[in-house]
Amino acid sequence: MTQFGKGCHLHLIDGSAFIFRAYHALPPLTRKSDGLPIGAVSGFCNMLQKYVEDSSGPDAPTHVAVIFDKGSHTFRNDMYDLYKANREAMPEDLRPQIPLTRTATLAFNIACKELEGFEADDIIATLACQAREAGGRVTIISSDKDLMQLVGDGVEMLDAMKNRRIDRDGVFEKFGVFPERVVDVQALAGDSVDNVPGAPGIGIKTAALLINEFGSLEELLDRAGEIKQPKRRETLIEKRDQIELSKKLVQLDCNTPLDFTLDDLEVKEPDPEKLLAFLAEMEFSTLTKRIANALGAEAPVITEAKAPAAAAAATPGAAAAEAPEMPPIDPAAYTWVKSAGDLAPWIAQARQRGWVAVDTETTGLNEMTCELVGVSLAVEPGQACYIPLAHRAAGGEADLFGSDDLAEGQIPMQEALDILKPLLEDPAVMKIGQNMKYDAKVLSRYGIGVAPIDDTMLISYALHAGLHNHGMDALSERYLGHVPIPIKDLLGSGKKMITFDRVPIEEAVKYAAEDADITLRLWKLLKPRLHLSRVTRVYEGTERPLVPVLAEMELAGVQVDRNTLSRMSTAFAQKMAGLEAELHELAGHPFNVNSPAQVGEILFAEMGLEGGKKTKTGAWSTPAEVLEDLATEHDFAARVLDYRQLQKLKSTYTDALQEHINPETGRVHTSYSIAGANTGRLASTEPNLQNIPVRSEEGRRIREAFVAPEGKVIVSLDYSQIELRILAHMAGIDALKQAFRDGHDIHAMTASEMFGVPMEEMTSDIRRRAKAINFGVIYGISGFGLARNLRIPRGEAQAFIDRYFERFPGIKTYMDDTIAFAKEHDRVETLFGRVIHTPEINAKGPHAGFARRAAINAPIQGTAADIIRRAMIRMPAAIAGQPAKMLLQVHDELIFEVAEEGVDKLIATAREIMEGAAEPVVKLDVPLVVDAGQGKNWAEAH
DNA sequence: CCTGTCACG
DNA sequence: GACGTACGTGACAGGG
Structure with a gap:
């Protein structure tokens, strides 16, 4: 054993902070076998594991301890009986987990310290002081501002959440004073969380101001009479006792009587057997495997005892970590479908159940240009397969020709599609997907019209909009406690990234089938919650039916005239070159007009103008708002604004839009995200066609490039003041x-x-x-x-x-x-x-x-978003048979492409649908009014 | 990769 | 009393 001293590095982990963060970050998971709540323990272990993984390397600790609070009564309560009196009681399902977090810490072979009647903060303070005196370094892993008074002389804090180290300057940023004076500021400002009274009417800012002016709290209180503001002066004089008490409450105690020494905290390797046994006992399947992997040990088998009904019922409202019938996720157990014969039983299984989870793998993320590489199916949790269709044989690096051969063990594409098509189109079999619009669009290019569908992304959106996003990784982690195989592991990233058809099939099976498996599990877990949350109607009425409608619009695309755009680009470029020269002349030297920092430097430093603000990174900020105020007096600001407008139009629209013209269709195919905006609005991406300029005359001309083909007309209908x-x-x-x-x-x-x-x-x-x-x-x-x-x-x-x-x-x-x-x-x-x-x-x-x-x-x-969604869903049936296509949606506007002779009828039909879209569910007290326009391009139609 | 800026409803 | 402030989005350029 080495004596703690110079060169040593002590890590002190605020255990209670870990527990509460873990508790609030995770849904109320319970142990499968007996219903014991274990969400917080699970999160706690994950955080410890992450800590261990992250704390290797040259800066690794030599000594470490997790410090916990113990007992609710401390010496501070003797001083002030209301200390922490407004704390909420510990949640019922957290209490039994507290002792388990101690066990968990010890299982990781990390020292675990607490002391009856003392707060963790005081133990941390005492240890930090001892370590500092011994000449070692200390890192306190916590984001609790009460601990900031300890920073300095080799002591730093690490906010594990934001992964940010806090040193003396960091403390100054937070409190406006250095660590020595933090307690003075806290004593004045008080703390509502801990119920420290402080001085009424004084917050951190004012407190720091006062302390910096007077040097210390004592000096301030003695000379309080000198303060100019009458209210502040009286407060400080009247509440002197209360302020002095507050200081005692926030001052951490460096002399806690400890029954151990720093040397007892030396870092030790975990005992794999003990650690894995604990994790298995908790039934953390994913974490057990991950840690077993990390330690190079065999993962113990987790016994699958069935939950007795009584135990499950004992924790009302608790969601099981995994629905009881779901086995752990095991990518090694998935099936590689190599032949038509292999595929048949999967089709039969899907038919028998009436559902199947489906996922497609492709060469890219753009549904219009990518190619189908394989399809995966899942029929029950854990029962999933992958059907590779277009994987390439592994070729040597220099093999430029042979590598395009198809790999072995694949059903010929067309043969497989012929087998899958009847299933995917079978009205009696529900096809379940995660973001089904993507798969449906891809498959539609291969002649398959997938229906009916369920979409776990949209189920989650209907249930949880505003709580979290609805991507599969997030859902899997959150609701299944499982981190899916990252696609990066297969494709790599950056320059060396490969496409999915180059992934060896063995690897692809694990990834692809896992996606279908996870999707099915999420469906089983989340679908029943729709009616519990009373959003079945929203999901079935305004989310799910939108998928095929949007897919059709996106596949149709809108015709964009490249010549119009490129002519505009050239014109913009010329104007910008002129402006740039003019600006360099005005500045007296060349600079980058596109850099707000440089523009700000010239305006506010070189020209010395007033009104300049800096961003939080310290660079000058030059938003249009500020430049507009200066523009009346200063040509420089006015020219920058002109330049910026052109730069925006050119780079975002006239240039970028051309890149999005699909070479095969000659049209631009945006993609709408259905679950992107929390309010129910759609969002348009790649490219965003919901922010094409209209407000400025110059910008509006970009809409002239959105045209109707020969013999057709662009029609726009928009809700007035919806x-x-x-x-x-x-x-x-x-x-x-x-x-x-x-x-x-x-x-x-x-x-x-x-x-x-x-x-x-x-x-x-x-x-x-x-x-x-x-x-x-x-x-x-x-x-x-x-x-x-x-x-x-x-x-x-x-x-x-x-x-x-x-x-x-x-x-x-x-x-x-x-x-x-x-x-x-x-x-x-x-x-x-x-x-x-x-x-x-x-x-x-x-x-x-x-x-x-x-x-x-x-x-x-x-x-408003609901209303236009409802209109869009009804539109295809309403305009069926008319020579018209719905192409775009811009929040309160729908854009159609219509044959000339069909325009009047289309406007009449679409207007009727839009104006009546709220009914019959909602009868508005106000009429909805729709304005219509038409023309050869979008500018004329709007 | 993050930040600042700016386009839309 | 202090703090930061219209709501909702996506794309691009600069700069580390």
């Missing part, structure tokens, strides 16, 4: 509803009501202000935001808002009710029952305002 109409309905504002019924100018009406100006005397400026307020309401208005938008003083903006609420009290009520609902249920809902979770709504701090506004906006934006 979100304001929904607001009028949801908030029940009679005046607004009546205005919409009468077809009045809604913004002018609002202005007239608010400012008492008769409609005949309305000016455009007053109307503009009312319009900004109307939109502000939809966004969860704030005085600050409105002030910025209208470029008026904040007080004036607030006065507008106050008057608005006075005139339309129903809006205020709606907003308050929505927030109250969100706070109670952690979610909001649209008129159609779409659920948007608002997990941050009860959070404290800067997130709170954000969450409030999002909660106000979500039902309105989401209801």
Whole structure:
């Protein structure tokens, strides 16, 4: 044993922080055999394992301990009986897991220390002091700000969550003072979490200001009379005792009587047998295997005792880690289907059950250009196969010719597709996929129309929008506790990346079949929850049916005229070159106009203009908003704005769009993500066709490149003021509803009501202000935001808002009710029952305002999204037989390509569908109005 | 890979 | 009282 001293590096892990993070990060998992809650233990072990993996290398610790709290009564409670009095009670299902985390720590062979009547923080402080005195280094693994007072002289903190080291400067960033004065600041600012009172009315900022001015808390309190602000002065004088008590509460104790020494904390290798036995006892199948792998040991078999009904029932609301009938995921157990004979039983199994999970493997992520490489099927959890179809034989590196041969052990593509087609199109067999639109599009290019379908991504979206994303990796990790094989492992990344057809089939089987297996497991787990969460109608009515509709639109694409774009590109380039020369001239030297940092340097440093702000990275910030203020006086700023606009148009639109023209179809095929936006909106990617310019004259011309082929016309139909109409309905504002019924100018009406100006005397400026307020309401208005938008003083903006609420009290009520609902249920809902979770709504701090506004906006934006989704779903049947195709959606607008002679009829049909899309589920008190336009291109049609 | 900026509804 | 502020997206360029 080596004596702790110079060269030693002690790691102190805040155990309680680990436990709580693990508990809150994971769903309430239970042990399969007896229903024991183990979610927190599982997360705790994962975090320890990750810690062990990450802490090797040159900076590895020589000594380590996990420190826990013990006992609820400490010396601080003797000083102040309300200390930590507002702490919530420990959740029921966490309590039994606490002792298990000690066992887990010891199983990893890491020292595990606690002391009755002492907080972990004091033990950590004591050990850190001892280590520092002995000349060693210390890293405290915690993000608890109470520990920041210990930083310095070889002691640092590591925020494991953000993987960020915090040194003296880091502490200064947080507290505005260096570690020696942190307790002084804390004593003043107090801490609501620990119920430390501090000085009322003083937060961290003010506290740091005062401490820096006076040097120390004691000095400040002695000379409090010198403070200018009367309120602050009185507080400090009156609350002196309370502040001094607060300091004692936050001051950590470096003299905790420990019954061990630093030398007892020396890092030890874990005993594989003991560690694996513990993990197996907990029945963590994935983690057991992972650690067994890491240790080079055999993973013990986890006994599969059936859960007695009573034990399962004893933990109500607890979701089982894996549904009881699901065996652990084992990629080695999947089947390689090599022949038609191999495939037959899988088809039969799928038919017999009435469902099958399907996944396709392809050469790329673009459904329009990739090629099919294989198909995997899963019929039961653990029973999955992969049918390779176009894998290439392994060729030598220099083998430029032979490597395109097909690998052995594959059914000829067409033969396999002929066998699969009847199954994939069988109306009696549900095809389950994760993001089925992708697979359906690929297969449709091979002549297979997959139906009916279920989609685990969309099931998750209907259930959990706002809680997390809905990709397979996230879902698998979250709901199955399993990390799928990363595709990177097969394809590599960057320059050396290969396509899936080059992956050896043995490897492909594991990956591909696992995807189908996971999809099936997720389906079994999540599908039954739809009706429990009352979102079956949303899923079946507005998510799932959209898949084939979008697939058809995306496959159709929109014709884009390359010549128009490239002519514009050239023109933009010339203008930009002129502007660039002019700017270099104005600056007196050449610089990169595209670099905001350099532009800022010239404006604010070289030219010495006021109003420059820096970003958090320290570079100058030059958003358009700032440049616009300068532009009236300074040509330089005006030219930069002109340049930026052209640069944006050229790089994002006229240049990039050309790259997206599909050489085979001559058209641009966007992809819509159905589960991307939390509110129910779609998102358009590769390319994004939902942000083609329209507001500026120059930008709008880009829409001229979106054309109809010979003999056809582009038709655009868009909802007029849909979100304001929904607001009028949801908030029940009679005046607004009546205005919409009468077809009045809604913004002018609002202005007239608010400012008492008769409609005949309305000016455009007053109307503009009312319009900004109307939109502000939809966004969860704030005085600050409105002030910025209208470029008026904040007080004036607030006065507008106050008057608005006075005139339309129903809006205020709606907003308050929505927030109250969100706070109670952690979610909001649209008129159609779409659920948007608002997990941050009860959070404290800067997130709170954000969450409030999002909660106000979500039902309105989401209801509008529901309505256009419903219209889109009904559209194909409504326009069947007409010479028309629906091509694009832009949130409140649908774009069609129609034969000239069919335009009037299409407009009539589509308008009827769109205006009636809310019904019969919702009967709005306001009419929905759809405007239509037509032309040879999108610019004319809009 | 992250940040800043800017395009849309 | 302090903090940061309209809502929802995606793409591109710069810079480490």
